Amino acid sequence: MKRIVLLDDDYAIREGIKTLIASWDRKVEEDYEIYSSQNGVEGLGYVYLVSPDVVIIDVTLPKYSGRELLEYLKTNQRLLTDKTRIVVLSENGAGPAAENLPESFKVISKKDPVFEEKLKAELGIQNVELGLLERTVNSLIRI
DSSP: OOOEEOOOSOOOHHHHHHHHHHHHHHHHOOEEEEEEEESHHHHHHHHHOOOOOOOEEETTSSSSOHHHHEEEHHHHHHHHHHHOEEEEEEEESSEEEEEEETTTTEEETTTOTTOOOOOOHHHTTOOOTTTTTHHHHHHHHHH
């Protein structure tokens, strides 16, 4: 089972991504357990409690901001040695928050027309197409 921590302050985006992952989960042999939060403080707690395989983090989180959380995560030796994948969600390209990130950190723009394909690749999901659901969620995220 893969554990995923999803941190995004936008409810629609967070629920859209959770819906996609749950739908992909039903199509592949891998099981995904998703923990989500709208802020960095709670999200950091999840990171320490569940030792996730993947952390999906928006750079514009409230409270302990996404930028601050990224700075902390990229210097955390446990996450770097455990090979935890960090997926950074950005609004308009990488920006200053995504500079000098370790190799295990990948940046995906929410505005990217193939957002869901890039997210699938980062989660290691192959040969799964949901058609209308993927296009709908992708449009929702890009708005």
